[in-house]
Amino acid sequence: MSAPLKSVIVGTAxxxxxxxxxxxxxxxxxxxxxxxxxxxxxxxxxxxxxxxEESGVRFGFVDVPGHERFVKNMLAGASGIDLxxxxxxxxxxxxxxxxxxxxxxxxxGVQRGVIALTKSDLVDADTSGLVRLEVEEFVKGSFLAGAPxxxxxxxxxxxxTELKTAxxxxxxxxxxxxxxxxxxxxxxxxxxxxxxxxxxxxTAIAGQVAVGEDxxxxxxxxVLRIRGLHSGGKATEHxxxxxxxxxxxxxxxxxxxxxxMVIASPGRFRATRRVDVRLELxxxxxxxxxxxxxxxxxxxxxxxxxxxxxQGASVLPGTSALAHFKLQDEIVLGRGDRFIVRQxxxxxxxxxxxxxxxxxxxxxxxxxxxxxxxxTLEKGTREEILAALAERNILxxxxxxxxxxxxxxxxxxxxxxxxxxRSGQVRIxxxxxxxxxxxxxxxxxxxxxLARVERFHKENPLLPGIAREELRARLGxxxxxxxxxxxxxxxxxxxxxxxxxxxxxKPGAEITLTPEEERAKHQIEQAxxxxxxxxxxxxxxxxxxxxxxxxxxxxxxxxxxxxxxxRISPELIFHAAVLDRLAALLRDYKKAKGERIxxxxxxxxxxxxxxxxxxxxxxxDRQRLTRRAGDERVII
Ligand SMILES: Nc1nc2c(ncn2[C@@H]2O[C@H](COP(=O)(O)OP(=O)(O)OP(=O)(O)O)[C@@H](O)[C@H]2O)c(=O)[nH]1
Ligand SMILES: [Mg+2]
Numbered sequence: 001m002s003a004p005l006k007s008v009i010v011g012t013a014x015x016x017x018x019x020x021x022x023x024x025x026x027x028x029x030x031x032x033x034x035x036x037x038x039x040x041x042x043x044x045x046x047x048x049x050x051x052x053e054e055s056g057v058r059f060g061f062v063d064v065p066g067h068e069r070f071v072k073n074m075l076a077g078a079s080g081i082d083l084x085x086x087x088x089x090x091x092x093x094x095x096x097x098x099x100x101x102x103x104x105x106x107x108x109g110v111q112r113g114v115i116a117l118t119k120s121d122l123v124d125a126d127t128s129g130l131v132r133l134e135v136e137e138f139v140k141g142s143f144l145a146g147a148p149x150x151x152x153x154x155x156x157x158x159x160x161t162e163l164k165t166a167x168x169x170x171x172x173x174x175x176x177x178x179x180x181x182x183x184x185x186x187x188x189x190x191x192x193x194x195x196x197x198x199x200x201x202x203t204a205i206a207g208q209v210a211v212g213e214d215x216x217x218x219x220x221x222x223v224l225r226i227r228g229l230h231s232g233g234k235a236t237e238h239x240x241x242x243x244x245x246x247x248x249x250x251x252x253x254x255x256x257x258x259x260x261m262v263i264a265s266p267g268r269f270r271a272t273r274r275v276d277v278r279l280e281l282x283x284x285x286x287x288x289x290x291x292x293x294x295x296x297x298x299x300x301x302x303x304x305x306x307x308x309x310x311q312g313a314s315v316l317p318g319t320s321a322l323a324h325f326k327l328q329d330e331i332v333l334g335r336g337d338r339f340i341v342r343q344x345x346x347x348x349x350x351x352x353x354x355x356x357x358x359x360x361x362x363x364x365x366x367x368x369x370x371x372x373x374x375x376t377l378e379k380g381t382r383e384e385i386l387a388a389l390a391e392r393n394i395l396x397x398x399x400x401x402x403x404x405x406x407x408x409x410x411x412x413x414x415x416x417x418x419x420x421x422r423s424g425q426v427r428i429x430x431x432x433x434x435x436x437x438x439x440x441x442x443x444x445x446x447x448x449x450l451a452r453v454e455r456f457h458k459e460n461p462l463l464p465g466i467a468r469e470e471l472r473a474r475l476g477x478x479x480x481x482x483x484x485x486x487x488x489x490x491x492x493x494x495x496x497x498x499x500x501x502x503x504x505x506k507p508g509a510e511i512t513l514t515p516e517e518e519r520a521k522h523q524i525e526q527a528x529x530x531x532x533x534x535x536x537x538x539x540x541x542x543x544x545x546x547x548x549x550x551x552x553x554x555x556x557x558x559x560x561x562x563x564x565x566x567r568i569s570p571e572l573i574f575h576a577a578v579l580d581r582l583a584a585l586l587r588d589y590k591k592a593k594g595e596r597i598x599x600x601x602x603x604x605x606x607x608x609x610x611x612x613x614x615x616x617x618x619x620x621d622r623q624r625l626t627r628r629a630g631d632e633r634v635i636i
Pocket of ligand 2: 020021022063064065066
């Protein structure tokens with residue numbers, strides 16, 4: 001069995017008419033120009049595609065237009081490539097779009113490539129040698145320094161074999177795409193195929209996907225089923241990062257999808273209108289001012305961005321800056337994605353860079369920590385990034401948001417959070433969704449909760465503890481329920497507070513009464529004890545007291561809690577001993593007169609009014625001392 005093929009995407013680059021499309025045809029047998037207008041005018045307008053399998057490599061070619069008016073189409077194609085095939089006509093050498101395309105590839109972070117000196121049949125050996133020198137000088141110090149420079153002719157076939165060999169070599173050296181990430185494919189075309197329906201194409205830039213699975217169309221946030229997949233011109237069950245893919249989607253019209261949209265693993269990505277970035281300005285660009293507007297290109301999408309500079313009022317040519325882009329349209333972006341910016345007018349490429357935070361907040365003067373945070377996003381370890389993210393989100397960071405911001409897998413986020421928790425930097429306050437709090441914020445919640453409980457005891461010596469919900473409310477809205485719950489658990493575990501049903505209290509907290517209160521408490525109890533079944537109203541009892549009503553009320557609560565007094569209905573309170581005596585009375589009645597007793601007999605037995613008799617009987621029913629039977633009660 002042969003080794004699996006390595007999939008590599010090669011994009012052409014170079015000035016108009018330098019022979020890019022012709023060269024792709026010479027390499028693959030497919031002429032990439034597909035539009036009627038392209039054939040008529042003899043130029044490439046939009047992206048073209050071709051495939052080649054060679055020496056264990058499956059090449060997907062993306063052919064781009066050289067015309068300066070179509071650089072935006074070129075950008076959509078260049079975003080997903082592994083290798084650049086820089087095409088320079090030997091009879092014209094380096095021209096403006098040679099430079100611009102080359103800069104774009106550099107800014108997009110393309111790592112490798114091969115340079116073809118096309119139309120070599122049109123020049124003599126001396127000229128060819130000079131062009132080579134010029135090209136070597138041009139790429140000096142760049143990612144293409146040392147790349148093969150091969151004279152070729154599509155007309156005579158010279159150098160085509162050598163070019164294939166060089167491409168295979170570069171493909172072998174090219175890094176593997178990460179198929180373990182969540183799937184993402186920026187769409188470059190959407191059309192309809194008879195009998196199949198909607199098909200979108202693009203280069204899968206991360207992850208993998210299989211027929212029958214769901215993908216989310218963004219920014220529409222629509223989940224769609226994959227009916228079929230094609231890659232390299234053949235039907236396949238599954239495609240992965242680094243492959244040109246045609247995806248047959250069910251449940252949507254092709255007209256509802258356009259270039260710039262993305263299909264991705266459902267729920268893992270979010271469309272955004274604000275991003276924080278590292279922006280690099282080309283040496284040839286004019287100075288870029290704070291609040292300038294630029295064309296913004298990333299993936300296959302393009303929009304207008306307003307540039308906010310996090311430091312300083314302008315970016316000088318040849319330098320870089322931390323910036324914030326406010327985008328005119330929602331785009332799906334991930335951390336580390338490369339982008340290109342072009343001037344509004346005249347439209348030329350002026351720079352590019354990498355996304356640091358795809359879900360950035362609106363810049364505010366108050367947010368003084370942003371620059372340091374972005375520096376961590378740019379250079380920090382994953383643990384440092386997660387810690388910084390937690391620090392800036394004191395209400396906690398939901399797992400889905402961490403995933404969307406970082407591009408990490410859920411499992412990776414869990415592992416990172418556990419590392420941080422072990423080293424004491426964060427507290428995991430909830431696992432699903434993951435909510436991590438910086439340890440110092442959590443410590444603050446512990447401290448504040450404890451202080452609140454203590455203060456409550458001090459202010460309410462007659463109450464046993466503070467209601468859980470009241471305690472939470474007193475901590476303010478900035479403490480999430482999960483954080484509060486975890487803090488309470490910790491405090492209970494450390495025996496700093498105790499829980500008693502819904503009450504939070506200091507362990508061993510006793511209600512201490514002043515002698516005056518002790519006397520008043522006794523007075524209340526006596527009032528009910530002496531009244532017997534002719535229970536007084538609370539109002540009557542309180543009227544006899546010297547202490548003020550709120551305190552008397554609390555003393556009454558204590559007596560009720562201690563079950564010295566029993567409330568049998570909203571208005572009626574009896575002393576417990578009185579109710580015990582009533583139970584004994586009923587037992588005697590049963591012995592003497594049988595188990596049945598009517599309301600009149602009950603009134604006579606107890607000497608109370610009908611107004612009190614009914615609630616009392618209902619209480620006895622609830623206590624299972626009696627059971628209702630028609631108009632009578634059965635004594636149990
Ligand atoms: N003599 C000669 N002519 C060539 C060669 N390669 C391409 N050409 C011619 O150059 C012209 C432009 O070729 P294309 O392949 O369309 O150029 P391109 O770079 O794709 O142009 P755009 O896509 O519009 O930027 C065509 O007329 C080709 O026939 C070659 O190796 N030798
Ligand atoms: Mg072309």
